[in-house]
Structure formats: structure tokens, C-alpha cells
Amino acid sequence: MRVVVPSPLRSYTGPRPVEAEGATLASALADLDRRYPGIRFRMIDEQDRVRPHIRFFVNGEQVFDLDVPLHPGDELQIVQALSGG
Amino acid sequence: MPVQDSRTPGRRKSSPGRVVLLVATRKGAWLFHGDGARRTWRVDGPHFLGHVVNHVVLDPRDRRTLLAAAKTGHLGPTVFRSSDLGRSWNEARRPPAFPKAAQGAPGRAVDHTFWLTPGHASEPGTWYAGTSPHGLFRSSDGGETWDPVPGLNDDPTYRAWMGGPQDGTPDGPKLHSIVVDPRDAARLYVGMSSGGVHQSRDRGATWSPLVKGLQVVEDLDPSNVTFHDPHCVRLCPSNPDRLYQQNHCGIYRLDLPSETWVRIGRNMPKRVGDIGFPLVVHPRDPDTAWVFPMDGTSVWPRTSPGGKAAAYVTHDAGRTWRRLDRGLPQEQAWWTVKRQAMTGDSREPVGLYVGTTSGELWASRDEGERWSCVARHLPEIYALEIGERA
Numbered sequence: 299m300r301v302v303v304p305s306p307l308r309s310y311t312g313p314r315p316v317e318a319e320g321a322t323l324a325s326a327l328a329d330l331d332r333r334y335p336g337i338r339f340r341m342i343d344e345q346d347r348v349r350p351h352i353r354f355f356v357n358g359e360q361v362f363d364l365d366v367p368l369h370p371g372d373e374l375q376i377v378q379a380l381s382g383g
Numbered sequence: 384m385p386v387q388d389s390r391t392p393g394r395r396k397s398s399p400g401r402v403v404l405l406v407a408t409r410k411g412a413w414l415f416h417g418d419g420a421r422r423t424w425r426v427d428g429p430h431f432l433g434h435v436v437n438h439v440v441l442d443p444r445d446r447r448t449l450l451a452a453a454k455t456g457h458l459g460p461t462v463f464r465s466s467d468l469g470r471s472w473n474e475a476r477r478p479p480a481f482p483k484a485a486q487g488a489p490g491r492a493v494d495h496t497f498w499l500t501p502g503h504a505s506e507p508g509t510w511y512a513g514t515s516p517h518g519l520f521r522s523s524d525g526g527e528t529w530d531p532v533p534g535l536n537d538d539p540t541y542r543a544w545m546g547g548p549q550d551g552t553p554d555g556p557k558l559h560s561i562v563v564d565p566r567d568a569a570r571l572y573v574g575m576s577s578g579g580v581h582q583s584r585d586r587g588a589t590w591s592p593l594v595k596g597l598q599v600v601e602d603l604d605p606s607n608v609t610f611h612d613p614h615c616v617r618l619c620p621s622n623p624d625r626l627y628q629q630n631h632c633g634i635y636r637l638d639l640p641s642e643t644w645v646r647i648g649r650n651m652p653k654r655v656g657d658i659g660f661p662l663v664v665h666p667r668d669p670d671t672a673w674v675f676p677m678d679g680t681s682v683w684p685r686t687s688p689g690g691k692a693a694a695y696v697t698h699d700a701g702r703t704w705r706r707l708d709r710g711l712p713q714e715q716a717w718w719t720v721k722r723q724a725m726t727g728d729s730r731e732p733v734g735l736y737v738g739t740t741s742g743e744l745w746a747s748r749d750e751g752e753r754w755s756c757v758a759r760h761l762p763e764i765y766a767l768e769i770g771e772r773a
Contacts, residue, residue, distance in 0.1 A: 306458055336474045340458040344480035345490035351457040382456040 299368060301330060302375040307341075310334040318374070323354060324364040326374060341376065353377040402728050403468070403770040404736055405439040405449070406744060410762035412436040412451055414469050421734050421748045424757050430469060438723060440499045441468075441770030442525075444507050449770075450526045452496035452512065460495045462512070464526045468772075477528040479512045479520035481536070491516060498723065500561035503568030513558030517545040517575050519587065532587040535573070541590065544578045544608045551576055559722065560616035564623050572616060572626070579611035580628065596644035598632040615662045615722040622669035625700075629662040629674055629722070636701050647701025651676065655688050655695070655706075661725035665733060670700045673707075673727070673735060673751055675720040685719045692716040694725075694735065694751045710754035711745065718743070723766040738764030 301318045303311045311334050318333065320326030324346075331338035341352045346364060348354070354361050355375040356368060368374070404415040404424070413428030430436075434453040442448040447468050454460040462475040484490030493514045502509025502521075512520040512529060519532040535541055550556050560574035569586040572593070580593045592608045599610040612631035619625040624639040634648030634657045648657020658679025665671035673696050678684045687693070693708035724738040737745045737754075742761035747754045 306455060335476065336461065336478075339478060339480070340461065343459060343492035344482070345484055345492050347492065349457075349459050378457045380457065 299326065299370065299372045299374055301326070302373065304376055304378040306378055306380075307337055307376065310337040310340075320368060322364065322368060323356070323361060323366050323374070326368055327364070351379045353379065401772045402730070402734065403441070403772060404744065404746075404757070405441060405766075405768040405770055406738060406758075406761065406764060407436040407439045407451070407723075407766035407768075408742070408762040408764050409435055412439050412453075413758075413761065414439075415744065415757060421728075421730070421746065424746075426758065427469060430472070431463070435495065436765065437495055437497050438499045438766045438768070440501065440768050442501050442510075443771070444501060444504060446771065446773050448525060450499050450510060452499055454495045460493050460514075462496060462499075462526055462529070475522075475526055475529065479514055479518065479529040479531075481518060481531060491518070493518060494555055496520075497557045498559040498561055500563065503563050504565070506568050509568075511561045511563070511571075513561050513573065515551070515555035515557050516547070517551075517556050517558045517578060519558055519561070519573060521587070534583070534585075534588040535581070535590050538590065541578075541581075544592075545575060546578070546609060550609075551578075560613065562616060562618045562626075564618065565620055566623050572618065574613035574616045574628075576614065576631075577609065577612040579608040580613045580616055593637070593642060594644075595642055596637075596646070597628075597630055597635060598646070600632060614660045617662050617664045617672070619664045619669035621665070621667050625669045627662050627664055627672045627701075629659050631658070631679075633657045634659075634662070634674055634701065645701075647697070648674075650697075650702060651695060651704050652706075655693075656680070659720070660685075660722035661720055661737075663725055663727045663735065666727070666729040668698075671696065671698050672701070673725070675725050675737060677719055684717075686717045687719075690715050690717050692718070694737070696751055707747075707751035707754075709752060710747075717741075721765055723768070724764050726767050726769045728769045728771060734769075736767055736769060738767035740764065 302315045318326045318330045402417045406413040411429035411432040415424040437452045439451045449465040451463045461478040463472045465472045481491040498513035500511045508525045510522045519535045520529045522529045557576045562572040564570035571583045581590045583590045594611045599605045603610045615629045626637045628635045635644040651657040659676045663673045678688045691713045692711040695704045718739040718741040728734040732750045735747045744758040
């Protein structure tokens with residue numbers, strides 16, 4: 299599936315959308331980490347909790363559960379709530 | 384690090400090596416390379432612009448490996464490693480992280496790595512990391528992978544003393560001041576804000592508190608380790624049985640085998656007090672140490688007292704203190720020097736360096752007698768370390 303990566307994570311992937319495979323969001327993120335080592339831990343903590351400013355959208359719908367099923371052809375968009383000062 | 388007989392601290396000739404200042408800030412890291420005389424500085428940076436960098440440390444065992452503890456406001460924490468003095472960086476393959484908790488149990492997650500300490504000279508590749516929330520981690524492969532130290536992190540008594548993520552500093556609890564005895568790789572010290580000072584004699588397998596003699600705020604019970612808030616603990620390399628500490632409640636000295644701290648800050652001028660964050664020890668004279676006091680009155684502004692910036696030095700193990708402010712601003716200097724933002728080199732005379740919350744970098748080539756500004760307009764400086772090159 300196509301994965302759209304936000305700018306803070308493009309140091310791992312480069313500027314263009316990337317590909318990942320997996321039957322669930324969790325497995326897709328694991329596959330993404332195999333392709334781009336270290337990227338998952340920047341989004342998901344060691345207790346498998348999504349970090350506070352990370353959001354996932356599948357085909358434009360926000361998902362909150364890492365076990366949500368994914369299908370070939372889905373688009374996964376990773377969004378960062380940019381804030382600060 | 385050389386260990387000399389504490390009774391004859393002696394004076395070595397100036398090292399011919401150059402020094403590099405490793406500046407960690409709220410928005411990136413900078414390296415300032417000094418010339419041989421430490422008069423001019425070449426800036427290299429920013430590195431990791433926009434990342435929160437809590438600590439950058441040069442490995443004194445090879446003098447070229449740098450480790451940097453970083454995160455951004457939006458991404459999880461990690462550690463970066465450079466083996467060419469910052470020309471290129473690689474991310475740790477497994478950064479410091481707590482073990483996955485059992486199903487249904489609340490698990491801890493590292494918010495940020497706050498402190499990095501190279502291991503003993505006999506253990507090349509070994510590093511220690513302190514995190515927020517409180518956690519001690521060790522790497523045996525030069526910072527590539529990190530493992531928790533369960534003897535501290537998972538001990539039930541220590542878990543109680545550590546409290547939760549809501550305890551500690553406004554930016555979370557911090558495990559800091561990881562000290563390795565230069566005589567013995569198994570002997571470790573750590574500080575926890577809050578949570579006290581602790582020692583291990585078996586490389587972190589077991590720990591015991593080292594808080595006797597320390598005061599705590601208000602009328603709280605000093606026998607409760609939770610209430611103790613060490614800001615910075617330093618061991619004297621020329622006498623590893625002597626430790627100094629800048630605490631939330633004063634400046635202290637400990638001379639082992641005694642395990643009772645002595646408050647030496649009572650001898651500071653009353654109008655200045657003995658509250659602060661950092662403390663620096665002399666590399667060769669265990670009777671000499673420097674502090675940088677801050678205002679710890681009323682609501683704790685944590686700025687230079689009266690807006691007049693100054694370091695203070697003792698040359699007699701804390702019996703007397705002398706003000707060192709020549710060159711530093713003596714009006715409207717409302718900044719703070721954080722606990723890891725003051726350091727010294729091992730040259731003769733010792734160079735002292737201070738990084739401020741207002742993004743200024745100050746240096747003294749003569750043990751604090753005269754200060755000059757090396758850089759302004761940096762982001763808030765979180766940590767300042769010295770790297771000494773061959």
C-alpha cells in the first residue's frame with residue numbers, strides 16, 4: 299500500500315510516498331520499520347501506544363487501533379499535529 | 384581519566400589538545416571548536432535543527448565518538464551517534480526504552496533521554512543513559528543498542544521512590560548525574576530529581592540510597608528518599624572518594640567512607656544563597672569546585688540573584704567561597720544555567736564554560752577569573768559538555 303509520510307519523518311524515507319505491506323496497521327508499521335529502521339519508535343512507544351502527536355488515516359478516515367485491518371490498495375497517511383514554539 | 388593521590392593533587396602541564404564545546408539546546412546542537420589557546424571558536428552547526436537535544440557527549444576513550452540524546456516535540460526519543468566528530472550521524476538501532484508491560488498492566492515509556500555518561504575506561508563501548516521518566520539504561524556497543532538496568536528501574540522500593548511521570552521537574556522526572564568511579568567500573572552513582580542520590584557497587588545490580596545529611600523542602604521528612612532533589616552530583620577525578628552536590632536545598636560535600644553529606648553552601652554569602660543547578664569540580668584539585676547560584680527564594684525565579692550573573696569558587700572544599708563575575712553581566716541578567724550546562728576542561732589553567740537559558744555561551748580561560756561571551760542568540764541551552772581532542 300501507499301504510505302504518505304509527514305515531513306518530520308522524511309529523514310527516514312525521503313521526500314516521496316513509500317510502500318509498505320501488512321494486514322493490519324500494526325503489521326504495516328512493522329514493515330515500514332524493516333524498510334526504514336527506527337521510524338516506528340518515533341511514532342509508537344515501547345508499550346505499543348501511539349505517541350501523542352501522531353495520527354493515522356486509512357483512505358482518509360482516522361483510525362485509532364493498531365489492529366485495524368488493511369487491504370491491498372489502501373492508502374495510509376501518517377499525520378503529525380504540528381504545534382509548539 | 385587519571386587518578387592521582389588526593390593528598391598530592393599536583394598540577395600538570397597544559398594539555399596540547401584542543402577543546403570542542405558540545406552545546407545541546409531546545410532546538411538543536413552546535414559544536415564550537417576552540418583554537419589551541421581557547422581564544423577563538425569555530426562554530427559547527429546547527430545539527431538536528433528543530434530537535435530537542437538534551438545532551439551531547441564526546442567519548443573520552445576514543446575522542447571522536449559523539450552521542451546525542453534527541454527528540455522532537457512530535458516524535459519519540461532517540462539517540463544519535465557520530466564516529467567522525469559530527470560530520471555524519473547514525474541513529475541507534477534500539478534506543479533506550481522500557482520493557483513491554485504485561486497485558487493490562489500500565490507500562491512506562493521513555494519520554495526523552497536526558498543524560499549520557501561514557502562507561503569506565505576499561506569498558507570501551509559502554510555508555511549509560513538516564514531518562515525521563517526515571518530510568519537507567521546501558522549500552523555495550525557504543526550506543527547502538529540500549530538495555531534497561533532492571534536492578535534500579537524495576538526494584539519495587541525504587542519504583543516507589545521514583546513516583547510517576549507527574550513527579551519531578553516541570554519537564555518530567557529526570558535521572559541524571561550518572562557517575563562511574565574511575566577506579567572501579569562496578570561502582571556507580573546516580574541522581575534522581577526527585578528521588579535522591581544512589582550508589583551501586585555491583586555495576587547496577589543493586590542500589591542503596593545516599594541521602595543522609597541532605598535537607599528537603601519545607602518540613603517534609605528527610606528520611607523519605609522521595610523528597611530528595613539532587614540537581615547535580617560530581618565526583619572528583621583526583622579523589623574519587625569525594626563527591627560534591629548542588630541540591631535543591633543547598634551545596635554539599637561527601638567524603639567516603641562517610642555516607643553523610645555536609646552542607647558546605649552555608650558558607651556562601653547570605654544575599655546569594657546556595658541554590659543552583661550546576662556544579663563543576665577541578666580535574667586535579669579535590670578542594671576546588673565551582674557553582675553558579677540562582678535565586679531560590681519565594682516562588683523560585685531560578686535566575687541569577689538580583690540579575691547579576693556570577694560563578695562562585697571554593698579552594699578549600701567548601702569552607703570559603705569567592706565570587707567570580709568579571710566580564711559577566713552585572714545587571715538585568717535574568718537567565719538560568721541548567722544542571723548540565725556548566726562544565727570545565729582539564730587544561731592548565733582550567734577553562735570553565737557556561738550555557739544559559741537565554742542562549743548565550745560564556746567561557747573563561749583562567750578558572751573563572753575573567754569571562755567572555757563566545758556566542759549569543761542560540762536557542763535555550765540545555766547542556767554543555769567539553770570534548771578534549773588528541
